[in-house]
Amino acid sequence: MTATIAAELAETVVGGHHYRMLFLIGAMLFLVTFVANMVGDLVMHRLKGKLEGKK
Amino acid sequence: MRKLKIRSESFDTQLQKRRRWKRLLLRDDNLAWDIRRTGIHLPSAFFTSLTGGATLLILGILAFILANILWNGWSGLSWRFVASGTADDMFDVNKAGVFPMIFGTAARVILMTLFVIPVGVITAIYLTEYASPTSLITRIIRGAVNNLAGVPSIVFGLFGLGFFISFVGGNLDRLFSPDNPEPIWGKPAILWASLTLAVMTLPVVIVATEESLRAILPGCARPAWRWGPPSCKRC
Numbered sequence: 001m002t003a004t005i006a007a008e009l010a011e012t013v014v015g016g017h018h019y020r021m022l023f024l025i026g027a028m029l030f031l032v033t034f035v036a037n038m039v040g041d042l043v044m045h046r047l048k049g050k051l052e053g054k055k
Numbered sequence: 056m057r058k059l060k061i062r063s064e065s066f067d068t069q070l071q072k073r074r075r076w077k078r079l080l081l082r083d084d085n086l087a088w089d090i091r092r093t094g095i096h097l098p099s100a101f102f103t104s105l106t107g108g109a110t111l112l113i114l115g116i117l118a119f120i121l122a123n124i125l126w127n128g129w130s131g132l133s134w135r136f137v138a139s140g141t142a143d144d145m146f147d148v149n150k151a152g153v154f155p156m157i158f159g160t161a162a163r164v165i166l167m168t169l170f171v172i173p174v175g176v177i178t179a180i181y182l183t184e185y186a187s188p189t190s191l192i193t194r195i196i197r198g199a200v201n202n203l204a205g206v207p208s209i210v211f212g213l214f215g216l217g218f219f220i221s222f223v224g225g226n227l228d229r230l231f232s233p234d235n236p237e238p239i240w241g242k243p244a245i246l247w248a249s250l251t252l253a254v255m256t257l258p259v260v261i262v263a264t265e266e267s268l269r270a271i272l273p274g275c276a277r278p279a280w281r282w283g284p285p286s287c288k289r290c
Contacts, residue, residue, distance in 0.1 A: 002209040009213075014221075026213040030206055037202045045194070 001025050159245065166249035167256065175260030182261070183268040204258035215251030
């Protein structure tokens with residue numbers, strides 16, 4: 001996905017369909033990292049609470 | 056002469072000690088067979104060689120890459136290549152130079168440092184000295200920093216294009232020269248590039264500054280705080 005953006009962004013018309021789709025791919029990449037980070041943070045927080053014995 | 060004799064004697068005693076130790080090992084039934092036989096603990100030896108081998112492999116790969124680059128690139132390296140521009144012919148290896156790229160990289164990194172240091176250091180100071188470690192806001196800020204560190208760099212590039220060049224630059228153009236169709240701010244520039252890079256390096260700066268601030272002993276931090284802000288966690 002990252003390679004697609006890097007390779008094709010230079011050939012697109014600014015504001016056109018292709019351009020917008022590439023931005024959509026970027027948004028999807030961001031969403032994936034965001035969700036993964038959030039789930040990891042929640043799991044870590046719960047685990048920390050359990051291991052330290054406080055609720 | 057005397058010195059030499061002493062050394063040889065001590066070496067002899069060392070050897071004797073080692074032999075005695077080995078005899079003891081051979082007799083001890085509590086020890087595993089590998090130590091009794093050879094004086095070597097086989098699992099330890101195995102893992103020592105495994106980890107050492109992995110390190111050597113990485114060093115070998117690095118050496119191979121460096122040697123390959125040097126071997127293939129040595130002939131093209133010259134002062135003209137480093138110090139001249141691409142004005143003559145950009146695609147002819149014998150005429151082109153990379154000085155504009157070197158200059159651009161240096162300027163961008165310096166500008167990026169100017170942008171990222173104040174924001175990053177102030178955020179890190181806030182996180183270590185003022186913010187409550189259990190509050191929700193601190194958790195959100197930390198999550199945002201971690202998230203920023205995990206996002207692929209191409210997304211930062213898109214962000215720079217969409218936000219800095221199109222949005223900020225476009226609006227600056229509309230504000231200052233609404234009649235001019237030629238964009239002044241709304242086009243690729245070293246300013247926008249360095250701002251994008253500053254956003255990208257922000258988590259690195261924040262984490263590094265936080266670590267170094269946390270390494271300061273409380274006894275050293277307290278006197279400094281006496282001169283400064285009226286409230287903080289450490290004093």
